[in-house]
Amino acid sequence: MQIRKLPTLLINQIAAGEVIERPASVVKECVENAIDAQATQIDIVIEQGGHQLIRIADNGLGIAEDELELAVSPHATSKLQSPDQLAAIDTLGFRGEALASISSVSRTKITSRPTRDGKTAESAAVLEVEGSRLNPAYPAACAPGTIIDVRDLFFNTPARRKFLRQPSTEFSHINEIVTRIAMIHHEVGFRLTHNDRKVTDLPPKQTRSQRVISLVGKDIRDALLEFTYEDLEERGGAKLWGMAGLPEIARSTNKFLYLCINGRVIKDRNLIHAVREAYRGLIPPDRTPVAAVFIEMPAEDVDVNVHPTKAEVRFRKPKQYFGLVRNAIRQCLLDHDLMPTAKLTGDEAPVFKAPVQEKVSQTEATQAFVNYFKDMAPKQKGFAYQEVRRAIETEAAAQAPLLKDQYMQDVTGKEVIDTETGEVLPTSDVISSESETGSATDMGATDVATPSVMGGLTSEPAMNLRPVKILQIHNSYVVTEDEQGILIIDQHALHERIMFEKLTARVLGSANKEDAKPLESQRLLMPEILDASEREQDLLEELKPLLVRLGIEIEPIGPQVVAIQAFPSFLYSRKVEAVPFMRELIDKALDGAISVSDPSAEENALHEVLDMMSCKAAIKAGDNMTEDQLAELLAQREQFERTSNCPHGRPTSLRLSLKDLEKQFGRS
């Protein structure tokens, strides 16, 4: 065999193997080129999933006629001039491989009418390339910008062609790519057409949030929460913006989780993990949140030159960005009410929807009418009522009946304009609302277990003074009401969540790590004996520091046998048996779900075990609860953040809003 230098075509074809995998890669490369050429509108036409035709037309700067041939030769680019630019890349492309690769494996036609220094060329030039054959460029008529036609992709690499999938599959890849790019370039308009059918039409000059909503789906607009975060200059000056979907719209694929770094959609396991981490305990583990995260960071903090398709990047400080993303999203989720809405069957039936939309103006008019009368309502009455309440509250607090008289004077003093009847009204208000409030407080005292709740209630508006109605259904669900409607609570899920929060706060520390302390553990008079193989014993030895924090103490006492010396006291009182519990823990550890290999794994493991503990210790579905217990459970619900989902991510509560009820009963 003789060693020879490979012909250019072959080199390009080999390179194409890396860069051009499938039609979607062509779209990606060309669209990115168009964006680098400052296009504001990009039209993508696909036929037969790109098997037949991929056409990308932009209105960008274009390619000068005399540069056309150079553009299709390898390692030719306008984007990179010197090696030091490589460290801080701010264009999407830079390798100079795309056009060369594409043209080497397809029949490519490039039509371009360039604009240079604000001046657009008189006419466009066309270059046709078919594998290695370059036809001389010829002039043509064309709008300013570039049109790239790629036909018969992989016509000269049959092996590759054979691996192309169904047109529909290939198109879905193209669609995905376009979506990802459009996500970032919200200022650029995109039109995607497949077999003459318009698939995507995104207008130019959208804002970031408009673009995210247009892409993720208008129907879930309300389920997206916007968040921003700016790092301090000295901490690296990263900027974060994004939209996070409510836990209830989490999907089973990670297709709806978009990560963008410095204007590039990337895949990064670390950051995906960070997002999932932020949703920990809010969504089931097999789901991925819907979210778009945009990070702007100093270009030197990230290396994009690690992967030919640039889908992966490498961070200089991966941990810092992990924390940044996780905290920003977690904070955003904490700040919002995440309770999912209960859906009634036949909710939002389209039959009713249409007329409602038509009536918009009418509704507005009605609303205005209502508002008018609201404004017109006798001011004194409302004022008097407010005063009464305040008076009663102060009275209740200070036990000073004198205040009431004072108030009466107050009212009469100010009620100059009102008639005699007007004076009577507030007086009767005094009596009725006083007795109401009084009885409510009495009942509250009997119904609500903890005094702290009572304290909280009295300081709140009168509406909340009424005793909360609580009903346990089928010994599994708790139904109650709040200002917005009906709450349906899964007793096990909620109790589990509350326990989990309490335990995590104790073990991990609530505010700072210093107040973290191990679970209280009860030592055993006689150790409980657990069979454990050598491997399991090693594993337990490894987990020892973790177990100590969890109040579990285990010692090997012989071959194949370990002794449980201490076990969390609350688990005992909740009748959780030590041996089966440890068995399950070991099995999870064997599966790798619990490990202490690094700090983040250790935290995961802690969560995992605390989760197990709270699940086992919590009230089960089917457990009868007394009224006091129910009230206590609901009171605790208020105390903890993130009670909307159980630690497994299932919702703990559903809300049926009054609005929905009214709609369903045809009262709206």
Add this chain to the structure above:
Amino acid sequence: MKVICDRSALVESLNLVGGVIVSRTPKPVLSCVKVTATDGALTLCGTDMEVAVKLTTPRVEVAESGDMLIPSEKLIAIVRESIDATLTIEATDEAAKITGQDSKFTIYGYNIEDYPPIPEYDGDPDFEVSAEELHRLIAMTIFATARENSRYAINGVLVERDKNKLSVVATDGHRLALAKGMCNSHNDTPQSAIVPTKALNLLLRLFDDAEQTVAVKIKDGQIMFATEEATLSTNLVEGNFPPYADVIPKDGDKKVTIATDVLVSAVRRAALLTNEESKGVRMAFDQAGLTLSSRAPEMGEAVIKTEIDEYVGEDIEIGFNPQYLLDALKVADESQVHIDMKATNKPGVLRTGPQFLYVIMPVNLQ
């Protein structure tokens, strides 16, 4: 069979026998009380196949002897609700007739042949013990049994006898109660048996006359307690009781003596600020006294300083579940208790006199 009974005496007896009878059982005969009339006496029997109680009712007049099964729940309800001073119970072919002055009940029973045999007490007892002593021994230990536990045989109480010394032991794995007493032995071989908790609870109610002497016999996996009127027999818990002697520490070098009521009050107060996740009460002993402290996150904390009568040894801080302490202090029959301790993570031993000892495992406090 026909008997005329004093109603109030019958209510009392039925309540005792009813304690063993379970109302929901796959074998309906077990939901019945067996009523036997012999010359001059009426005997009631109940069993759940584990525990059997046989009780002779006083103040009856037997007109015709015989026996029958009557559903216990209904019989008890009828006898309790009746207003007569006496009731007549009569057996017909298939039913029991209960007749009062203005009432007549007919309850369908079951065939007497289907009723399981009730163990008969016969022969000499292994030992005899006064009802008062038996009461004390059981009350001092039964609280420490495990309520639901499959481990070992600790959902029963161990009764051990060597010559005329009786020891009763109960544990739930976190604490252990040991009470010692005397008996009148008729058997030189040491004996031990694990008696189920349910039987002992019944025993406490059955032999409530302190003057009585209870004869005890252990035989064929059963233990029988008998007086002239009543017999209680139960299957023993099979299995091994944990080697309790090994877990009673003898090396406690920090010894405290404290007035029982002072300690009870202090522990009860400290327990007010504990919750499910932070049950433990921290107890710091030194020459100056005992400081108890407790803390429940988001609730608050308590500190109680009390005097102690005597303290020997270095200072120590140790955590205990207050309920465990109170359980034992409740049965302590002396005005002073002694607690021996070794270290923060080693058990404490609480003693009142030579007859009661209680081992309590600490809670790890941080």
